[in-house]
Amino acid sequence: MDLKIEFEEKIFENKRRSPDEFKIIANTLRQDIIKSLLLAGSGHSGGPLGIADLMSVLYFGGYLNYNPHEPDWKDRDRFILSAGHMAPILYAVLARAGYFPASELATLRKFGSRLQGHPGLDVKLPGIETSSGSLGQGVSIAVGMAMSHKLVDKDSKEVYSITGDGELQEGICWEAAMTAGTYGLDNFCWIVDNNDCQIDGRVKNVMSVYPLKEKFEAFGFTVFEIDGHNIVDIIATLDKFTRFHALRKGKPVCIIAKTFMGNGVSFMHDNYKWHGNPPNKEQAIKALEELSK
Numbered sequence: 001m002d003l004k005i006e007f008e009e010k011i012f013e014n015k016r017r018s019p020d021e022f023k024i025i026a027n028t029l030r031q032d033i034i035k036s037l038l039l040a041g042s043g044h045s046g047g048p049l050g051i052a053d054l055m056s057v058l059y060f061g062g063y064l065n066y067n068p069h070e071p072d073w074k075d076r077d078r079f080i081l082s083a084g085h086m087a088p089i090l091y092a093v094l095a096r097a098g099y100f101p102a103s104e105l106a107t108l109r110k111f112g113s114r115l116q117g118h119p120g121l122d123v124k125l126p127g128i129e130t131s132s133g134s135l136g137q138g139v140s141i142a143v144g145m146a147m148s149h150k151l152v153d154k155d156s157k158e159v160y161s162i163t164g165d166g167e168l169q170e171g172i173c174w175e176a177a178m179t180a181g182t183y184g185l186d187n188f189c190w191i192v193d194n195n196d197c198q199i200d201g202r203v204k205n206v207m208s209v210y211p212l213k214e215k216f217e218a219f220g221f222t223v224f225e226i227d228g229h230n231i232v233d234i235i236a237t238l239d240k241f242t243r244f245h246a247l248r249k250g251k252p253v254c255i256i257a258k259t260f261m262g263n264g265v266s267f268m269h270d271n272y273k274w275h276g277n278p279p280n281k282e283q284a285i286k287a288l289e290e291l292s293k
Ligand SMILES: [Mg+2]
Pocket: 164, 165, 166, 167, 193, 194, 195, 196, 197, 198
């Protein structure tokens, strides 16, 4: 079977939607990930597929305030993908939000491309707030941004960051957590992609970061444990943080999202061996077939 890779120029608005609509968006993002990784011939498959549901709601559900036509809009909220190796999902989201043409997704990891293996400020891709990928640094920068908004500018802008769970083995993460709790950064939402996978195996076997809920609570967070593939769950939790401001009581928020690495593609599902590998052509064909159902 022959495979022709094309990226249809389709943009999704940032607005309230039904769970079914989010699922369609998430699967479009997953197809973008598979296609761009196949063309790249290297890169990370499992993590980006696993957070596609979270990212679809966050970026296309009216939660994050942004303007793709004015990426530096001063009143925008901030999103930092601390787990920078999951860049393929961030690039897919930004393309589908209208920051740049979807066709650019075909340049992932190519020499001279703005879509490098990890997000970088140096390549000036619209929608990227900071370089990330040195694990723990992105979320630390996000905490600094939240501090700046809450304590210096005293505005209502929100800052979101996604870390991996293996990423929490980096000590700098806990310095960031301590800072967010100490300064009562209730404009900060830390989402942990809790797939219990990292490149070398199960997180609990490599170096356990558990128990997570108790740790974040001890650092002063309000913590939610959710199913990171259950759209209703994601919506309900983000509503509490963003729409109702019910949690704006001097505590940062942590969402521990239980996810599966490679979600949506049967042969990648919950398999840490897909952490840092791209699909080959046959695998991409099978993945795209599954994702188009
Ligand atoms: Mg992980």
